[in-house]
Amino acid sequence: MEIDWATLRRLRAGFLEGTAGQHDYWRSVSDLAQYDATFAQRIGWKWDFVLNDLNRLGWQPPAGTLLDWGCGSGVASRACLDYFGTPQTTELGLSDRSQLAVEFAINRAREKYPDLPVRAGFPETVDLLVVSHVATELAQRGFDDLNEIARGAQAVIWVEPGTFPASRQLIRLRESLREGFNLVAPCPHQNSCGLLAVGNESHWCHQFAEPPPFVFTDPFWAKFSQTMEIDLRSLPVGYLVLDRRPIEALPNDTVRVLGRPEILKPHVRLLGCGESGIREGIVTKRNNATEFRKLKKGRYSSLQRWQCDGQEITRLSSVSESSKPETDSAD
Ligand SMILES: C[S@@+](CC[C@H](N)C(=O)[O-])C[C@H]1O[C@@H](n2cnc3c(N)ncnc32)[C@H](O)[C@@H]1O
Numbered sequence: 557m558e559i560d561w562a563t564l565r566r567l568r569a570g571f572l573e574g575t576a577g578q579h580d581y582w583r584s585v586s587d588l589a590q591y592d593a594t595f596a597q598r599i600g601w602k603w604d605f606v607l608n609d610l611n612r613l614g615w616q617p618p619a620g621t622l623l624d625w626g627c628g629s630g631v632a633s634r635a636c637l638d639y640f641g642t643p644q645t646t647e648l649g650l651s652d653r654s655q656l657a658v659e660f661a662i663n664r665a666r667e668k669y670p671d672l673p674v675r676a677g678f679p680e681t682v683d684l685l686v687v688s689h690v691a692t693e694l695a696q697r698g699f700d701d702l703n704e705i706a707r708g709a710q711a712v713i714w715v716e717p718g719t720f721p722a723s724r725q726l727i728r729l730r731e732s733l734r735e736g737f738n739l740v741a742p743c744p745h746q747n748s749c750g751l752l753a754v755g756n757e758s759h760w761c762h763q764f765a766e767p768p769p770f771v772f773t774d775p776f777w778a779k780f781s782q783t784m785e786i787d788l789r790s791l792p793v794g795y796l797v798l799d800r801r802p803i804e805a806l807p808n809d810t811v812r813v814l815g816r817p818e819i820l821k822p823h824v825r826l827l828g829c830g831e832s833g834i835r836e837g838i839v840t841k842r843n844n845a846t847e848f849r850k851l852k853k854g855r856y857s858s859l860q861r862w863q864c865d866g867q868e869i870t871r872l873s874s875v876s877e878s879s880k881p882e883t884d885s886a887d
Contacts, residue, residue: 559776561783563590568784577693580654582628588660592629594780598767599689599715602793603635605765606715609741609859610797611639612875618710618801619644620683625705626690627652630661632715633686634668642672649679678705685709691716691725699725703732711799712737718762718792726761726796727751737798743829744810744859750833759827759834761814763858765791810875811837813858817851824851826869828862837862837869847872 567587570576582588617640624633627650637645648669650661658676665674685706691714694702706712706729714729716722727749730739739746742761751759767788771777781788811828818825823838841848847869850856857874864870 557589557593559594559780560586560590563587564594564784567591567595571692574692577695577698582654582656585656585660588629588657592631592660592664594784596629596631598786598788598791600631600635601767601791602715602765602795603632603688604639604768605763605791605793606713606741606795606797607635607639610713612857612859613741614804615740615797615799616640617644617713618683618799619646620710621645621647621649621679621681622684622686623649623651623678623682623705623709624661624686624688625651625702626687626693627661628657628689630664632688632713633661634665636684636686636713637665637669637672642669645672645684647673647675647679649675649677649682651677682709683711685712685714687712687714689716691722692719694725699728703729706733706798707736710801711740712797714796716794718760718764718794720760723751723760723762723794726794730796730798733798737800738803740797740799740803742795742797742812742858744806744812745808745829745831746805747831750829753833756834759814760794761812761829762792762794763813764816765793767791807861809861809863811860811862813856813860817856819852824848826851828860830862836867837864838867839869839872843868843870844872850874 567581570581622633622636622645624630627633630650633648648665650658652658662674662676682705687702714726716726730749742763750756751761771788777788808831811830814827814829823840826837828835828837839847839851859875861873862869
C-alpha cells in the first residue's frame with residue numbers, strides 16, 4: 557500500500573492537539589487503511605506488551621463475547637484474538653462513533669477470522685470489553701457511557717498511551733469500578749490507587765513497551781519515524797485490566813515499576829507501586845552490581861519483587877517475561 561503522508565500528518569495533528577475528540581476525523585476508508593498500517597501497528601506493539609504481562613500473570617480472558625469499543629480500524633480486538641485464539645470467543649462486536657471505522661474493522665476481522673461471528677455494535681451481553689487509545693477523545697458523557705459498559709462486562713482490558721492525562725483517566729475508571737472487579741494489572745494490589753495519595757501528584761502510571769526488533773532495520777519504519785518525527789524506541793503505555801472472576805493475589809512484596817528507572821552513577825532509582833503505596837527504591841552498584849547492570853541496560857521487567865533495607869533494594873527479582881508470539885502487528 558502506498559503511504560499517504562499528508563493523511564497521517566493530519567491524523568497525528570488531531571491526536572496531538574487534542575482536537576480528535578471534537579469531531580469524527582475518519583474521512584474515508586483510505587484514512588483507516590493508512591492508520592491501520594502505521595499508527596495502529598504501534599498500538600499493536602503496546603497490546604503485545606500488555607497481553608504478555610497478562611500471560612505472565614496467568615490470566616486468560618473469559619469465554620464469550622468480545623466488544624471493541626471505539627474500535628477505529630479494530631487493532632485492539634485483533635490483538636486479543638491473535639494472542640488468545642478465537643475458539644473461546646462466541647461473537648465480536650465492533651463499535652465506534654464512526655460508521656466508516658466500524659465497517660473497516662468488520663471487514664478486517666471477517667477477512668482474518670472467517671469463522672467468527674462479527675457484528676456492528678454491541679453483542680447482547682459483553683464478556684470481554686477492550687478499549688484502546690480513546691481516553692483523550694472522550695468528553696465526560698463519553699467517559700460515563702464507557703464506565704457503564706465496563707460495569708456490565710466480565711472483564712475489561714483498556715490500553716492507552718502512557719501519558720499523564722491518560723493515566724489520570726485510567727485511575728478515575730479504576731477507582732469507580734474497583735468495588736465490583738478485581739484489579740489484574742498493572743496494579744499488584746487491590747487498594748486504592750497509590751498515585752492519589754498526597755505527594756504523588758506529579759507521577760503517573762506508565763510502562764514502556766518494545767517494538768519488535770525488525771522495526772529497527774526496516775526501511776519503511778525508518779521513513780515513518782523520520783517523516784512523522786516519532787521515536788520508535790520509545791513506546792510508553794498505560795493500561796488497566798479488571799476482572800470480576802477471582803484472581804490469585806500476588807506476594808505482598810511485588811511492585812510495579814512506574815516509568816523508567818533513573819540511572820545515576822552510584823545507584824539506580826526506581827519508583828515502585830505496591831501494597832503500601834508508591835515508594836522509591838534504589839539499587840546500588842556497590843551492593844548489587846548484577847541488578848544495577850541489568851537496570852542500566854534496560855533489562856528488567858516492570859513487575860518485580862523487592863526486599864528492602866530502608867530505601868535500598870537489597871534483593872530484586874524480576875517477575876519474568878513470557879515468550880508468547882507477537883500479535884496483529886505482523887499481519
Ligand atoms: C485514536 S482512535 C483509536 C482506535 C482504536 N481503538 C485503536 O486503538 O487503534 C480513537 C477512536 O475512538 C473513536 N471515538 C472517539 N470518541 C468516541 C465516542 N464518544 N464514542 C465512540 N467512539 C469514539 C474514534 O472515532 C476513533 O475511531
